[in-house]
Amino acid sequence: MSGNLSAIFYLISGVLFILALRGLSSPETSRQGNLFGVLGMIIAITVTFLSIGNFSSGFVYVLIFLLIGGLIGAYIAYKIPMTAMPELVAGFHSLVGLAAVFVAISAFLNPEAFNLGSTGNIKFGSLIEMSIGASVGAITFSGSIIAFLKLQGIMSGSPITFKGQHPLNALMLISIIVLTYLLCSNQSSNLFWILLAVSFLIGFLLIIPIGGADMPVVISMLNSYSGWAAAGIGFTLENSALIITGALVGSSGAILSYIMCKGMNRSFFNVILGGFGATEQSSSSQNKEQKPVKSGNAEDAAFLMKNASSVIIVPGYGMAVAQAQHALREMVDTLKKNDIKISYAIHPVAGRMPGHMNVLLAEANVPYDEIFELEEINNNFANTDVAFVIGANDVTNPAAKTDPQSPIYGMPVLDVEKCKSVLFVKRSLSPGYAGIDNDLFYKENTLMLFADAKKMTEDITKNL
Amino acid sequence: MEIDPFIFRLSIFILSIFIGYYVVWSVTPSLHTPLMSVTNAISSVIIVGAIIAGLAGNSESIFNTSSIFGFLAISLAAINIFGGFLVTQRMLQMYKKKKKDK
Numbered sequence: 030m031s032g033n034l035s036a037i038f039y040l041i042s043g044v045l046f047i048l049a050l051r052g053l054s055s056p057e058t059s060r061q062g063n064l065f066g067v068l069g070m071i072i073a074i075t076v077t078f079l080s081i082g083n084f085s086s087g088f089v090y091v092l093i094f095l096l097i098g099g100l101i102g103a104y105i106a107y108k109i110p111m112t113a114m115p116e117l118v119a120g121f122h123s124l125v126g127l128a129a130v131f132v133a134i135s136a137f138l139n140p141e142a143f144n145l146g147s148t149g150n151i152k153f154g155s156l157i158e159m160s161i162g163a164s165v166g167a168i169t170f171s172g173s174i175i176a177f178l179k180l181q182g183i184m185s186g187s188p189i190t191f192k193g194q195h196p197l198n199a200l201m202l203i204s205i206i207v208l209t210y211l212l213c214s215n216q217s218s219n220l221f222w223i224l225l226a227v228s229f230l231i232g233f234l235l236i237i238p239i240g241g242a243d244m245p246v247v248i249s250m251l252n253s254y255s256g257w258a259a260a261g262i263g264f265t266l267e268n269s270a271l272i273i274t275g276a277l278v279g280s281s282g283a284i285l286s287y288i289m290c291k292g293m294n295r296s297f298f299n300v301i302l303g304g305f306g307a308t309e310q311s312s313s314s315q316n317k318e319q320k321p322v323k324s325g326n327a328e329d330a331a332f333l334m335k336n337a338s339s340v341i342i343v344p345g346y347g348m349a350v351a352q353a354q355h356a357l358r359e360m361v362d363t364l365k366k367n368d369i370k371i372s373y374a375i376h377p378v379a380g381r382m383p384g385h386m387n388v389l390l391a392e393a394n395v396p397y398d399e400i401f402e403l404e405e406i407n408n409n410f411a412n413t414d415v416a417f418v419i420g421a422n423d424v425t426n427p428a429a430k431t432d433p434q435s436p437i438y439g440m441p442v443l444d445v446e447k448c449k450s451v452l453f454v455k456r457s458l459s460p461g462y463a464g465i466d467n468d469l470f471y472k473e474n475t476l477m478l479f480a481d482a483k484k485m486t487e488d489i490t491k492n493l
Numbered sequence: 494m495e496i497d498p499f500i501f502r503l504s505i506f507i508l509s510i511f512i513g514y515y516v517v518w519s520v521t522p523s524l525h526t527p528l529m530s531v532t533n534a535i536s537s538v539i540i541v542g543a544i545i546a547g548l549a550g551n552s553e554s555i556f557n558t559s560s561i562f563g564f565l566a567i568s569l570a571a572i573n574i575f576g577g578f579l580v581t582q583r584m585l586q587m588y589k590k591k592k593k594d595k
Contacts, residue, residue: 039541046535047512053520053528056588063527063581066535070574077541087548087555094547094564095540098571105572106579114526114584121533121577124569128539131566135546139559142549143542154499252529259536260506266542267498269505276509278532281517285525377522384525391523391587402522 035080036269038072043273045069050277056397073270111392112349115248115381119177122251126169129258130225133163136265137221143266149216155265156216160209162261163221164228169254171232176247179236180381186241194238195302201231239300242346242423244381245289246300253282285383292377292403294429294440322458322470324477327488330452333476335493337414339370341406343443344386345379347420347455351482354393357419360490361395367493372409373400374443376424407444416445419454420482426467435465451475454485527584534577540570 045065052062078088109117136143136159137151145155178184205227212220239247260275290297334340342361348354361371373395379386390400410416418425421443428435429442445451446469453475469475478485520528546563556564 042538043509046538047509047516049531049535050513050516050520050528053524053531055521056524056585059524059527059585059588060582063531063578063585066531066581067578070535070538070578073538073541074544077544081545081548083548087560090555090564091544091547091567094567095571098568098573099575101568102572102574102576103579106576106583109580111584114530114580117576117580118526118529118533121530121573124573125533125536125539128537128543128566128569128573131562131569132539132542132546135549135559135562135566136542138562139546139549139557142545142559248529252532255536256532259539262539262542264499264502264506266545267502268541269502270538271541272502272506273509274535274538276506277513277516278536280510280513281528281532284514284517285529288522288525375523382526383529384523384527387523388526388584388587391584391589394587394589397523397588400523 030076030079030082032080035076038076039268039270040273042069042073042076043270045072046270046274046277050281069270110352111388112352114388115244115385116177116180118382119173119180119248119251122248122255123170123173123177125255126166126171126173126258129166129255129262130163130170132262133159133166133265134225137163137218145265151216153213156213157209158261158264160212160221160224162258162265163225164205164209165254165261166258167225167228168232168235169251169258171229172236172247172254173232173251175233175236176244176251179241180244188240189237194234198231198234201227201234205231235301238302241381242378243293243300245378245383245385246286246293246297248382249282249285249289250301251282253279253286256280256282289378289383292441294437320471322477323473323475324479326478327480327485328492329476330478330485331489331492333450333452334364334369334415334417334489335367337369337449339372339413340364340415340417341410341413341445341448342371342373343416343418343421343425343445344373344375344390345419345421345424346381346385347422347482349380349385349389349420351420351484353419353481353483353486354389354395356483356486356490358390358393358395360486360493363490363493371399372406374403374406374410375400376403376421376443377441379421379424403441403443410444410447414449416448416451417454418445418451419486422455422467423465425469426465428465428468437465445469446472446474449474452478454478454480454482456481524585524588527581530577530584531581534574534581537570537573537577540567540574543567543570 049066052058208224256278263271425445429437429440543566
């Protein structure tokens with residue numbers, strides 16, 4: 030196949046990828062969009078085979094490795110529980126990053142195959158593009174591994190900070206630029222390996238100071254990086270499908286990071302520099318013992334909800350941890366039979382990744398037109414009888430509106446305190462990730478339900 | 494006047510960033526998780542480079558250092574392609590409207 034023809038097909042597959050993302054603008058068109066994506070991928074792979082036109086023995090091995098990866102991927106896709114989606118996405122990011130690194134390595138070792146010049150004499154521009162792709166890929170890989178370990182709970186979710194962290198990171202970023210420059214001028218393979226090693230290391234160092242609850246930002250950011258890495262490699266390979274995709278994914282991740290930061294009212298740099306919540310803890314948690322808390326059991330909660338005419342459900346990360354989404358749906362079904370109006374309110378940063386709560390509710394067969402975003406539903410709390418907060422905390426804290434001293438001051442929150450009564454399902458009174466006490470716990474119209482979210486919802490259903 | 498082909502690739506890149514910007518803002522927030530998994534899948538089109546690398550070995554030596562990295566990258570990208578598209582499809586199947594048969 031001629032170079033021009035294959036370039037046109039790569040362009041087509043790039044356009045199909047754009048349509049794949051476009052489909053996600055509504056759930057009805059999304060499934061079709063996904064098929065466009067699959068089609069784009071099939072075209073890209075087929076064209077690559079045809080343009081190389083080498084169906085000798087190496088071809089068999091390509092198919093074997095493709096099949097091995099495909100089987101592993103399909104197995105994971107079918108087995109993974111929906112609650113583990115953040116870990117899965119982080120894991121997938123790390124693979125994209127590592128694949129970018131590997132492609133860059135083989136292009137560096139065998140530039141003739143990629144039409145980039147000869148070993149030790151690679152075209153200057155290609156070498157820059159390759160270094161950028163490899164370096165960003167390596168950062169994506171090691172950063173995603175840390176994010177994965179933190180989300181899995183293998184590594185503690187609390188921020189790890191040490192003295193001199195920021196200067197060290199800055200120094201390493203500068204050294205990456207210097208190394209790239211040196212590499213381009215003398216083509217030494219040792220420099221290439223050092224560049225990769227430094228990039229891997231900085232990926233680790235960048236993510237370890239970031240706390241577990243900031244993971245929505247981290248995952249989005251790494252998503253963005255994986256895109257830029259792909260784009261870098263796309264420039265090296267002079268492949269428009271890869272360049273288009275890299276740009277799409279890069280800007281997608283960047284937008285998601287922006288949305289997540291806005292949901293927390295924090296700047297991107299504030300999140301990235303990390304260590305949030307480590308210092309405030311001591312100051313705010315001293316006087317909470319004295320304040321009276323009304324706690325109740327499943328019977329009380331069932332009584333309150335049965336006599337309500339409308340209930341808003343506010344899910345959070347705790348619901349995901351307890352896997353309570355199905356139990357919650359059953360409770361809601363019972364409530365609906367009593368003609369109680371139900372809606373769900375989802376805060377942008379609820380859970381550990383963008384859209385995390387929506388996926389869990391969708392899994393439990395909650396129709397998506399009962400689910401509302403913060404701006405859509407916030408005015409409705411005032412004329413609602415009961416707010417049922419399950420596994421959420423900071424996103425309901427009124428201190429964000431009233432207390433300028435609070436570290437979360439200015440963060441958009443759900444106005445649950447405006448409801449006639451608030452039910453809080455929580456395992457204990459412990460503060461949320463920000464280490465801030467929630468005034469809502471001590472309000473007159475709040476009833477605390479101390480239990481595992483799943484067990485409590487099941488008990489409430491029995492009492493309805 | 495000759496224009497370096499790099500400039501054309503750069504144009505594609507910049508325009509695609511703008512397309513990405515507008516397309517992603519129109520994605521409904523409830524589908525942000527599928528958005529991430531599908532972007533994962535499509536960024537694995539990097540497999541194109543991996544295939545070139547894997548097939549670069551000549552007939553006497555299919556496996557050399559360069560092509561081995563290529564083969565490994567093929568597997569990694571394939572995990573993502575299959576895993577990413579399938580898990581996205583699985584998620585999207587779950588998004589349903591309220592049934593009208595009440």
